[in-house]
């Protein structure tokens with residue numbers, strides 16, 4: 001429709017009512033003002049969404065996605081009522097049922113297996129923001145088979161950071177935008193931490209601070225960087241270690257920082273044949289040992305007045321040789337293999353550029369030191385008159401972590417930050433509370449389901465070593481995704497991308513119910529998409545589904561709906577309560593704790609669907625609370641068996657994770673005047689709403705930096721309930737748990753992994769940050785598949801959510817394959833040509849667009865634009881289905897067979913992170929023919945009965 005054709009709004013002017021809540025068009029959690037006006041029937045209508053200028057995250061900024069939330073709310077793809085499958089799985093044939101029947105059915109299915117074998121429930125959720133509730137629910141239910149989407153997203157970034165220094169990027173920490181003098185971005189797509197990064201980059205541009213962006217593709221943030229490093233995918237770790245090599249050679253290392261805050265001086269046993277070779281030397285009371293360079297004695301690291309040596313060697317009390325961690329670092333990183341010339345070809349980064357960037361980092365850190373005259377006291381009680389900063393800030397995300405070497409790469413990047421002394425100092429990276437939360441402050445994983453019982457602790461956690469593995473006596477995995485087994489010993493967030501394949505293979509066992517929320521596993525959230533559909537449909541020799549029951553909850557008619565047996569329709573994000581909690585992933589800033597709510601700014605019972613029919617949907621979180629009560633899960637019922645919480649709002653208000661600490665930190669206590677710790681306040685959510693949907697409480701100035709070692713921070717964190725006691729946070733440059741797993745593989749420590757795992761653990765679990773070749777390349781012929789292929793998300797879309805949105809579809813209705821100019825010339829491709837792109841696993845037909853601002857060996861496309869024909873209530877001929885495509889068809893959940901015929905999971909061997917970006921491909925021009933992407937599938941039937949071709953706000957379907 002042309003602008004001139006649009007009918008003018010001639011209705012008499014009525015002021016909008018503004019309701020303040022939290023955006024959920026991506027995961028950034030900006031504050032929004034939702035303008036509401038009643039229609040002629042008195043029904044609330046969403047008219048307009050703008051940014052909330054008072055909100056700490058976005059300060060009024062709103063992106064294209066955020067303003068298009070109105071079309072998400074009125075999407076024709078919204079589900080309307082619970083659905084029960086009537087046809088074969090995958091056919092999209094359902095009947096609508098009432099909620100009573102749906103809940104009875106779900107309670108029976110879940111209750112039966114809880115009474116027999118709770119681990120037969122696999123409960124996995126996607127990019128939802130209620131992981132805190134869901135994890136608690138899974139623990140109370142008693143299944144160890146729970147995780148959220150982290151394992152297929154960016155767990156390496158989170159795990160690498162937490163293990164190394166107790167933080168990470170995004171929700172965990174941020175650049176000091178106001179003070180930094182040099183900023184580096186690694187592998188950041190435009191949707192990650194979206195508005196905060198835009199605001200931060202604007203600040204840097206205003207101050208003329210140099211921005212260096214490392215990414216194979218130069219779009220978005222990378223396009224406005226002062227310098228772009230068009231790195232080859234999977235080699236970021238090698239590039240970083242070459243910079244580290246240069247810094248070691250130049251002596252540009254903050255030695256004082258390393259001695260104060262890291263394990264660089266700790267002694268490591270250097271006694272090759274001993275069973276403790278490579279472990280930290282310690283006393284029986286666990287105090288780690290250092291060599292005092294003044295006395296020459298080996299003493300505990302926390303001895304008063306000790307001057308630890310970073311070099312040399314020492315003898316421990318039992319006569320074993322030991323060397324400081326830093327000595328091992330120097331030996332490793334000064335190796336010629338990290339010379340810029342030695343890594344230039346593999347990384348695609350010229351040697352002189354690596355050298356110059358190393359120099360610039362050193363110059364910014366050490367020549368442009370920042371001093372704040374703010375006295376503070378460290379955890380040892382030592383007084384400091386100033387806060388001294390090394391103004392280099394780094395931010396990184398999925399691009400460097402979604403590789404089979406991603407954990408080590410993320411650790412390498414953190415090591416770079418640490419040797420420059422730029423963690424939580426003025427001008428550097430800054431922790432966002434409740435972080436830092438180092439390994440010692442994190443739970444360990446729990447397994448061992450028993451009938452009708454909760455687990456002894458949280459399902460997910462950070463293993464400290466082999467003792468925390470969740471394996472059976474025969475070494476097989478306890479979890480369906482094999483997290484915390486030899487496949488991925490330090491899995492942390494689970495391996496969601498392996499759940500369906502393992503359940504189908506009944507390896508390590510079959511499951512009875514697969515329960516998923518917001519996880520589009522039969523399409524863009526799975527590797528091997530077609531294979532996954534077939535696994536969901538597969539039957540055994542008795543004609544029974546191999547995955548017997550599938551419950552799925554979503555607000556929209558996504559591709560996954562067709563594969564469910566029971567569909568529980570969720571509300572839109574404007575119709576439900578939600579909590580952005582300090583117990584989960586809050587919206588804190590480096591100088592303040594902050595959390596937020598969503599609340600029903602419109603009542604779902606009044607909002608009609610595309611046919612003008614009433615919807616009967618329920619917020620997933622309230623459904624979980626209801627199920628918890630019906631199943632009599634301990635955390636959800638009182639001692640007399642009565643239901644503890646009436647819905648999610650009640651849970652948010654009254655649930656206490658520990659005494660007087662609950663999901664929301666603000667307005668606690670009977671009068672609402674307590675912060676962090678306080679009794680539940682029945683008016684708490686209303687107080688948040690009155691405050692603009694969020695709460696913020698500032699950290700005292702003396703506690704704002706060096707939080708990992710700052711006594712004022714520790715005292716304040718205990719006062720506001722984000723810590724219970726002081727926590728030792730010594731940065732782990734040398735990560736001992738990795739060495740323990742190596743000792744197991746060497747046969748020196750129990751348990752011993754199966755022979756087939758040993759070499760891989762020896763090779764990849766280096767306790768010092770390391771780089772090794774991504775796995776996919778090992779199993780294939782480089783000459784046959786010479787190129788890398790990857791995806792990234794655009795600023796205007798978030799996963800599959802946006803490409804059904806009437807406004808956002810106009811920005812990205814289809815996706816071409818962006819092919820480097822040199823490859824186009826070699827293969828004879830021009831813009832608009834069609835081509836076949838193949839991997840070891842599959843073949844897709846795509847339309848080509850030439851691009852020169854990209855690594856010359858890497859083609860790429862936007863993620864999750866392609867839709868399956870007939871899904872999301874789009875027309876079967878929608879451009880998303882006919883011109884859009886998924887790269888997922890080329891990626892398998894298993895790697896190509898190795899020489900011994902074994903096929904490993906396509907994941908990081910340490911954390912199990914899905915290695916999406918290791919993909920290797922070839923490209924050939926397609927013969928003239930249909931101008932449609934391949935593969936195409938039989939159009940899905942809809943779980944809703946009307947397909948809407950033309951969506952326009954204000955037309956009858958919104959009424």
Ligand code: SF4
Nearest residue numbers: 023025026029030066
């Ligand atoms: S970045 Fe955009 S979509 Fe994401 S929360 Fe903020 S306004 Fe919403």
